[in-house]
Amino acid sequence: MVDALFEFLLRQGDNALVLGHRMSEWCGVAPALEEDIALANTALDLIGQTQLWLGYAAEVEDAGRSANDLAFRREVYDFKNLLMLEVPNEDFGRTLMRQFLFDAFQVPWLTALQASSDQRVADIAAKSLKEALCHLDRSQETVVALGDGTQESNARMKDALDFLWPYVGEMFADDAVDQAIAEAGVAPLPSTLREAHRATVKAAFRAAALTLPEGDFAHKGGRTGFRHTEHLGHMLATMQILQRSYPGATW
Amino acid sequence: MVAAEALTEAQIWAWLEDVPDPEIPVISVVDLGVVRGVAIDGDTAKITITPTYSGCPAMAIIALDIETALAKRGVEKLEIATKIAPAWTTDWLSDKGRARLEGYGIAPPRPAGGPERCPHCRSADVERVSQFGSTPCKAQWRCRSCLEPFDYFKCI
Ligand SMILES: [Zn+2]
Numbered sequence: 001m002v003d004a005l006f007e008f009l010l011r012q013g014d015n016a017l018v019l020g021h022r023m024s025e026w027c028g029v030a031p032a033l034e035e036d037i038a039l040a041n042t043a044l045d046l047i048g049q050t051q052l053w054l055g056y057a058a059e060v061e062d063a064g065r066s067a068n069d070l071a072f073r074r075e076v077y078d079f080k081n082l083l084m085l086e087v088p089n090e091d092f093g094r095t096l097m098r099q100f101l102f103d104a105f106q107v108p109w110l111t112a113l114q115a116s117s118d119q120r121v122a123d124i125a126a127k128s129l130k131e132a133l134c135h136l137d138r139s140q141e142t143v144v145a146l147g148d149g150t151q152e153s154n155a156r157m158k159d160a161l162d163f164l165w166p167y168v169g170e171m172f173a174d175d176a177v178d179q180a181i182a183e184a185g186v187a188p189l190p191s192t193l194r195e196a197h198r199a200t201v202k203a204a205f206r207a208a209a210l211t212l213p214e215g216d217f218a219h220k221g222g223r224t225g226f227r228h229t230e231h232l233g234h235m236l237a238t239m240q241i242l243q244r245s246y247p248g249a250t251w
Numbered sequence: 252m253v254a255a256e257a258l259t260e261a262q263i264w265a266w267l268e269d270v271p272d273p274e275i276p277v278i279s280v281v282d283l284g285v286v287r288g289v290a291i292d293g294d295t296a297k298i299t300i301t302p303t304y305s306g307c308p309a310m311a312i313i314a315l316d317i318e319t320a321l322a323k324r325g326v327e328k329l330e331i332a333t334k335i336a337p338a339w340t341t342d343w344l345s346d347k348g349r350a351r352l353e354g355y356g357i358a359p360p361r362p363a364g365g366p367e368r369c370p371h372c373r374s375a376d377v378e379r380v381s382q383f384g385s386t387p388c389k390a391q392w393r394c395r396s397c398l399e400p401f402d403y404f405k406c407i
Contacts, residue, residue, distance in 0.1 A: 034381035034391060041383040048306020052335065123336035127305050130338060130407045131387075138382045 004180035005118070006060045007080065008187065010070070011177075011223050012124075013053030014081035017071055018232070019102060020046030021239050022089055031092055038138060042099070045131040052124045072243035076233045083222035084167035086232040093146055093153065094160035100139035101164060104200040105171050106132045108193050117185030140204050147208025154209060161210055169218025171197070177224075258326065263289045263296055270320045273312045274386055277355040280313055284343025287334065295328040296321065301339050304387040341406045352404060358392065360406035369394035370401050379403075 023043035030036035054067035065073075079086075085102065089095045110132055113125030146153040172194045182189045202212055221227030242249060267289070270280045280286050280300070288299035298317060302310050314331045321329055341360040344352075349359040358366030358377075368375045374396035381391040382405075389402040 034383070037385065037391075038381055038383035041387045044306040044308070044387055045304055046306070048302070048304060052305055123338075127335045127338040131304060134382065134405070134407070141382075 001180065001184060002060060004177050004184075005186065006057055007177045008181045009053055009057035009060060009121075011080040013050050013057055013067075013070070014079050015085055015102075016046045016053060016128075017050040018079070018081040018235070019085040019099075020044075020050060021235060022085065023095070023099075025089060026092075026095065035092070039095070042135055042138075045135070049124070049128045049131070052127065056120050056124065068243070072240045073247070076228050076236060077225050079228065079232060079236075080223050080225050081232075082167070082170050083219050083229055084164060084170065086222065086229055086235060087164075087167070088231055090160070090163075091156060093156040094163065096139055096142045096146065097157060097160035098164055099135065100143045100204065101168055101201065103132060103136035103139050104204075105193060105197050107136050107200075108196045109187075109190070112188050112193070116187060121186055140200075143204055143210075144208040147205070147210045157208065157210055161205075162213060165213040166215075166217050167219050168197075169216055170220045170222060173218060173220055173223075175224060258291050258294075258296060260289045260291055263291070263298070263321070263326075266320060266324050267298075267317065270313075270316050273309045273316065275352070275355065275357065277351045278344075278348040280317065282345045282348030282351065284339065284341075284345070284348075285313060286317075295330055296326050297330045297332070299332050299334055301334055303339050305335070306387065339407075341404065344404075356401055357389065358401060358403040360404045362406055364406060366392055366401075366403045369397060369399065371399045372397040 020043045023039050023046065026036065026039040027043070028036065030039050050071065051067050054070045058065050058067050058070055082102075084098060087098075107129070110125045110129040114122050114129065116122040116125065143157065147157040148154070172191045174189045174191045178187075178189050181187050198212075205212055222229075264281065264286075267281050267286055268279050272278050272280055272283050272285075275283070283303070285300050285303060286298065287301050288297075290297045300310070300313060300317070310333065314333075317331060318329055344360065352359045353370045356370050358368070358370045361367055365379065366377055369377055372394060374394055376395040377392050378395060379390065380393050380400065383389075384391045384402045388405055388407075390405050391400060392403045393400045
């Protein structure tokens with residue numbers, strides 16, 4: 001159970017960390033000042049959540065590693081984030097579409113985790129949920145505004161959705177870790193959230209003049225660490241360079 | 252210098268009222284509701300604080316400011332712990348804090364999800380510019396009467 005719990009916590013923390021880092025890449029280069037601030041604040045929330053999840057993961061592992069060690073000293077294949085979160089931002093449309101697809105999962109997921117048999121998990125979920133609700137409000141609103149915007153913005157959102165949709169299925173692909181975690185009452189099986197997610201995105205896409213793509217092919221391997229995309233290594237090279245060059249450096 | 256024996260919880264609370272929030276210095280860390288507990292254990296003052304948002308970068312500064320302020324009053328032994336549950340809510344903002352926010356030009360939070368009025372001219376004719384403002388806890392709004400932009404302290 002300790003192994004499953006550690007793995008589960010890494011998955012939560014790595015999702016927040018990898019998406020948080022991707023969002024932070026917009027800092028200073030977003031299309032408008034308000035968007036720049038919004039993206040950076042979203043990144044900040046996610047990095048804060050990362051500290052909570054990886055901090056607890058480090059305690060559970062009990063091997064002398066800290067949240068910082070887990071974030072900055074692990075290799076690509078030790079990361080347990082969803083593949084969707086590590087692919088490059090591409091453009092503003094894809095960035096917001098990805099955020100929306102993730103937020104639409106994260107809100108019901110964190111809501112359910114508040115009832116976890118593990119009190120620490122429940123506490124972190126309750127704290128993170130408040131932020132996730134703000135993120136969902138915004139990403140949903142922006143997806144609708146851009147989808148139902150100009151011909152150009154609609155085309156870009158359609159491209160973004162076509163690109164990202166094959167990554168959505170990984171969120172709901174249960175494995176042995178999920179089974180062990182569910183049996184212990186720590187979290188529900190991710191597959192049980194598929195319908196709630198589908199309802200949220202379907203309603204938004206209707207308002208956004210976008211069509212839910214057909215097909216349920218899913219790229220997998222991120223949350224199990226089996227196979228990441230080529231992009232995560234490049235991202236980590238940037239994110240981890242300081243701790244790689246000067247191990248243990250502090251402010 | 253205050254002898255450690257003379258320390259009381261009420262005294263510590265009163266001193267903390269003088270520690271400003273680093274990002275909104277018109278309100279104290281007590282007004283903001285981030286101080287969740289004060290206890291005296293022997294000659295040690297134990298203070299519990301909670302972050303507004305999980306990534307709040309001000310937490311380290313808040314802890315340092317508390318330490319500095321209490322050291323000046325002669326408190327030598329201090330332990331500051333952070334806890335995240337129950338999660339911080341804008342319900343914990345004091346009435347004094349809310350009034351001071353508005354005086355400073357930041358509309359205080361409301362469960363309705365938006366500001367009651369412009370903190371500059373008091374007009375109720377206001378519109379949202381962006382859900383995120385200069386810090387995670389604020390959103391950007393604009394007054395249609397006086398045309399001034401202003402921060403709104405989000406209700407969470
Ligand atoms: Zn006004």
